[in-house]
Amino acid sequence: MRTPFRSRRTVLTGGAAALVLTLTISPAAGADTNPASRHSGSLVLVGGGLKDDNTQVYGEIIERSGGARARIGVITASSVPASQDPYADDPDKCSNSECNGAYYSEVFKRHGAADAQWIPIDLDHISNADADAVVRQVNSMSGFFFGGGDQSRYLTTLLNGAAHTDSKVLAAIRAKLAAGAVVAGSSAGAQITAGADMVTGGESYEGLRDGSSPGYFEDATRLAYEPKGGFGFLRSGLIDTHTGAYGREGRVMRLAADTGHDRVYALEENTALVVEHPGGPRERVRVLGPRGVAVFDLRRARLHKEVKAMGRGTEGRHGTWSLSGVRYDYLTDGDRYDPRLRLTLPAAGKRPLAPLSTTPVHANTDVFYSVANPAGVPYSFLTTARDLAATRAQRTAEATTYEGGPRFTVTFAKTPGFTTWSGDGATPQTLTGMTIRVAGR
DSSP: OOOOOOOSSOOOOSSOEEEEEEEEOOOOSOSOOOGGGOOSSEEEEEOSOOOTTOHHHHHHHHHHTTGGGOEEEEEOTTSOOGGGOTTTTOTTTOOSHHHHHHHHHHHHHHTTOSEEEEOOOSTTOGGGGGOHHHHHHHHTOSEEEEOOSOHHHHHHHHEEGGGTEEOHHHHHHHHHHHTTOEEEEETHHHHTTBOSSEEEEOOHHHHHHHOOEESOOSOTTSOEEETTOSSOSBOSSEEEOSHHHHTOHHHHHHHHHHHTOOEEEEEOTTOEEEEESTTSTTOEEEEESSSEEEEEEOTTOEEEEEEEEOOTTOOSEEEEEEEEEEEEEEEETTOEEETTTTEEEOOTTOEEOOOOBOOOOOOOSOTTOOTTOTTOOTTHHHHHHHHHHHBSSOSEEEEEOSOOSSOEEEEEEOOTTOEEEESSSSSOOEEEEEEEEEEEO
C-alpha cells in the first residue's frame, strides 16, 4: 500500500494560472549535534560493485580492523534468506544471506584478515538481533562489513520496527564504532549508514519530473526515501550509491532539494569513501579506489517551481522544476574532503590542469543514462563534466535527458574558482567548484 504524501506544491483551481516559487535552500542539519552519534572509529563506504580483487579497499578495511589481527563480522541481512532462495543448496548458484556471508568471509581471509565470520541475522533469523550469543560474537570482532541487497531488510532485521531503535546487536556495533572500530559496507550496506531521508529507490528522470515521496514502492522508477533514515552513522550528507553506473545524479539532487539537505555524497562503484570520526567536529573523508565520489553542495542552490493549473474541464496540473547554483566536486583516489569547511583537497601529486583542447564538448542527449535508452552510456554526466574541464573552447556546456515531456537540461559551468586537477598532467581527474543547473522545459 502506498504511503500518503502531501506535496509542497500549491494547488490552484479555476482558470489557467501559474505560480512561481523561488526558494533558497537553507543549510540542512548536516552537522550532527547529538554527542551519542559521534564516533571515534571510521567508515569505509563503497558505491557497490566491489570486486574481490580490490586490494585497496579490502586492505583498508582490514588495516583499520587491526591488520593481521583483524576479525571481521560480516552482515548480509539485506540479502534474501535461504528460505527464499531456490538455489540455497547449490554453492555455485546460491545468492542468499548465508552464502553471501560465507563469500565475503572467505574474501576477507584471502586479503589477510585473521578471521571473518557471518553474523547470523536475516529475515529467517530476526530474533538473533537480540540474542546475547550473537552480541558476544559481535563484541569479539574488530571490524564489520555490511553487504549489498535491499537496505529495507536491514531496517527490518536490525531496528525495532516503527520505533526505529537499535536491536541489541546494532547497539553493540554502534558501541564498537564509537570505541574505534571500522564499519564498512557496499551498495545497500553503504546506504544503510545514512541518517534521515535515506533513499530507497527511483530513477533520475522520474525523480526530477515527479519529485520524491516517503516510503517504498513497487514502481522502481519512483523516487522514494525513508524519512527516519538508516543507522545514522554518517549524517553530514545524504548518501547514494552506483551513481554514475546507474545515472543517479539527477535523483540525488532532487531528493536533497525536496528534503532540505544541503550536501550529497554520491558514491561510484568499486570505490570507497573513507570517513574518519563520523559525526564529530573532526570528521574528514578520503576517496579510495579506481573511480570517484561526487559531492553535491546545495548550500547556495536556488529552487524554482512553476505550477500551472489546467483550464476548466481538464484534470491535473502541468509544472516545471529547476535547481540552480549546485556546486559539484568530483573526487578521485587519494583526494580528501573537509565537511566542516566544505573544502576538497586533491591528493599529493595532483596539479591544476590548464585546458589545452579547443574541441567543443560532445553532445549529450542522455545525461542520466536512462533505462529507456538501449544505446545509453554509463557515467554520462561525468563524461560531460570532464569534457568541459578539458576544453578552453567553452565555459559552459548543456546536456539533456533522454526523455521529454518535460525534457530536462543540465547546464555545467566553469564559474570563478573552478579548477581541474590531474595526476598525469594531461587528463582531467579531480574537479572542484563546477556549478550545475537543472531546468525542466
